[in-house]
Amino acid sequence: TKMQHGLLQKPMTPFVRMIHSSGARLNKVAVVGAAGGIGQPLSLLLKLNPRVTALALYDVAPITPGVAADLSHLPTNSKVTGHTGDGALADALKDCDVVVIPAGVPRKPGMTRDDLFNINASIVASTIAQCAISCPNAHYLIISNPVNSTVPIASEVLKAKKTYDARKLYGVTSLDLCRAETFIGEFMNKDQRQVKVPVVGGHAGKTILPLLSHTGGAFKQEDKDALTHRIMFGGDEVVQAKQGGGSATLSMAYAGARFTESVLAAIQDGKVVEEYAFVESKLGYAPFFSSKVSLDKGGVKEVHDVGALDDFEKKLFEEMKPELNAQVEKGIAFGKKYA
Numbered sequence: 001t002k003m004q005h006g007l008l009q010k011p012m013t014p015f016v017r018m019i020h021s022s023g024a025r026l027n028k029v030a031v032v033g034a035a036g037g038i039g040q041p042l043s044l045l046l047k048l049n050p051r052v053t054a055l056a057l058y059d060v061a062p063i064t065p066g067v068a069a070d071l072s073h074l075p076t077n078s079k080v081t082g083h084t085g086d087g088a089l090a091d092a093l094k095d096c097d098v099v100v101i102p103a104g105v106p107r108k109p110g111m112t113r114d115d116l117f118n119i120n121a122s123i124v125a126s127t128i129a130q131c132a133i134s135c136p137n138a139h140y141l142i143i144s145n146p147v148n149s150t151v152p153i154a155s156e157v158l159k160a161k162k163t164y165d166a167r168k169l170y171g172v173t174s175l176d177l178c179r180a181e182t183f184i185g186e187f188m189n190k191d192q193r194q195v196k197v198p199v200v201g202g203h204a205g206k207t208i209l210p211l212l213s214h215t216g217g218a219f220k221q222e223d224k225d226a227l228t229h230r231i232m233f234g235g236d237e238v239v240q241a242k243q244g245g246g247s248a249t250l251s252m253a254y255a256g257a258r259f260t261e262s263v264l265a266a267i268q269d270g271k272v273v274e275e276y277a278f279v280e281s282k283l284g285y286a287p288f289f290s291s292k293v294s295l296d297k298g299g300v301k302e303v304h305d306v307g308a309l310d311d312f313e314k315k316l317f318e319e320m321k322p323e324l325n326a327q328v329e330k331g332i333a334f335g336k337k338y339a
């Protein structure tokens, strides 16, 4: 189409190039929390992804059918539907291949992601409980914070419903990867699209551990400290700048769309795609842990270990473990009680 052509002339990122490559097979994607700060731009990016043939938007907000009507005027190959109100979540989720979940409240200055637990834990648990009924074979991509706890909650709810497949449950940490690529690229004066930085652990403060030693760059200790700190607390930078108006939405929409594209590419093309995500982990650091994963048709095919760490990273890694494990355990305990 004309629009795809226009974007192709000036590819801004590998992701934009990728989403215009192909995609003939059917794929239904649902966004739960679709009317929110992340949900709306994420839905727009998914509407532009030719791999998506049906896009179901669900939110408790009454504007949701309007968001769907708005996007439905775009000439791309997906059909968009809007769903809100009683029974609407089941309709939205029916026959879904991928469910992306940014439903829940965001932070305000002075809050940690864990401060969102009381509200968002039940939102994620109830959403996933309906997923287990309406689309038990789908891939679930959890954006709602605190990711370190909401993903374990989802696993317990799915276990209780006897539909848990660890290979298809992901905490989305791709915004941490995006920030690392951007900040390190700027620092090294390199094209940010060429920069690769592993980010492992979890998705909150010190549990977010970028591995600068794997970038090939030589950093002075003070630069390592500053860059690592900025990546760990990149979310706070946005929360503060928005002055009580919420947290990262546009960058998260991009990061979420990029990760969704990877999952869809793995499902559709049957190729192995490498990504980073917070998944059930047998590496022995925590029951859920973010590291490099290989994805294929069935979801997570392999979870990769973190590789060699330098002394600076080793220290931060050890410091992170108790905090990450506590947040995972808190999620597991809630999930067991809920289920």
Ligand code: NAD
Binding pocket: 032, 033, 034, 035, 036, 037, 038, 039, 058, 059, 060, 061, 102, 103, 104, 105, 106, 107, 116, 120, 123, 127, 142, 143, 144, 145, 146, 147, 172, 173, 174, 175, 176, 203, 246, 247, 248, 249, 252
């Ligand atoms: P927002 O308040 O703008 O939007 C959230 C939406 O969720 C709202 O439209 C709301 O109506 C909807 N919602 C609430 N309860 C729901 C339910 N039971 N079912 C369906 N929809 C429901 O918030 P936002 O800025 O879009 O952030 C959403 C979540 O994403 C927050 O928890 C935030 O902390 C998290 N987040 C995660 C990352 C990450 O890297 N994983 C990045 C940014 C934000």
Ligand code: LMR
Binding pocket: 106, 107, 113, 145, 175, 234, 235, 236, 238, 239, 247, 248
């Ligand atoms: C982020 O990393 O931007 C999100 O987790 C939102 C937040 O609360 O910081």
